[in-house]
Amino acid sequence: MADAETLLEPLIPALRRYAFALVRSHDAADDLVQDTLERALSRWSLRRTDGDLRAWLFTILRNLHISAERQRQRRGPHLDVDAISLPAAAATQEAGLEMQDVLAALDQLPEEQKSLLLLVGVEDLSYDDAARVLGVPPGTVMSRLSRGRQRLRSILETGRATLLRRVK
């Protein structure tokens, strides 16, 4: 059996990135990653050795996130003071404005579209693996991705429009 440590550790930065984009809080993201790794360790012998290990971990992480969200919704809204975005590196003022908007706009998408944009666009998962993580038919990934990206664009464009109007 391949050692879990040597296989899992290199994937932790990607898990943290995905988790942070989902929950937008550094501590909550690391909690989520920790839960993911603990679950992966407890089920290490059950994992499919032929599948992509990353896809398996992203699936665990996403499922944990979804069930935590459901619980939170049952308990009522929760405001997180830790929800801050990272400083944008080397950006022009206008690009910086939009950059700030991309993560915020992403938050306005339904979780499924948000995850798809992150897994494909950021984590470079194959379309088939992304479908597996989301539990949707592979044939529907492209249209879902397209819808998600168009929605993100319209959110960014209308958001920017209101921002400019306010500035004037």
Added chain:
Amino acid sequence: MTGNELPIGEDDLQAFVDDRLDGPRRAAVEAHLAAHPELADRIAAERRHRTLLRGQLDAKFTEPVPARLRISTLRAARRGRWISSTRSIAAALAIFVVGGVAGWFANSLTPSSSPPTPTVSVAQSATAAFRTFVVEVAHPVEVGVQQEAHLLQWLSKRLGRKLAAPDLQPFGYKLMGGRLLPGGSGAAAQLMYDDASGRRLTIYVRAADGTETAFRFQKDGEAATFAWIDQGFGFAVTAAATREELLPIAEAVYRGFDGATSTGPSGPRIP
């Protein structure tokens, strides 16, 4: 563009946004976008958003991993949890065993809730059977009074005791018929009577241990029951009646069965 190329689809455009197209297909999409400026704007925006998103999350990716997420740390915590959970299981087991032993001894000190006496048990079964069948409109009895001889012969055979249907006409109750029921470890018989107003009364008989012969009265909701044990059988008379109404009927039934078995004249003690 050559004629045998597939038309550009949404999947091509998305794969173009993700930089996942091979040379020829990529060129085809670029040519298509060049001819459709509005689409080209959309795709350019989607590519830009993708790049911006990656850039914004890049810092998170390159950030040092906190020590608490090290696999070795998590494994050590897992082992610790396993040990502490083993300890709590052992502790829970010890409490369980101590509690069980204490309970065992405590049981001999306090009056135990022993199983109901045979009379109570008969009364309860009779009440349950009364409740079940007295409301029955279509099939209140299994064998009707038209076949009384057959009914009593059949029930007698199954009970292992000669069963007569006591005459309750003096109380206004006429035999409707009867049925066989499961009762205790064997069979039970239920005879059903009704009066002119349709009020019903049942006599319940089944084999029962015990030599107790005292009448026992029990009222459970509207169902009043007199039960007694006689000669290895339990008897119960149940009706929606008061104790005073039911007692003379129970006595008559007792005498009826007493005569049927032709035992001595020792009647039950009336409480």
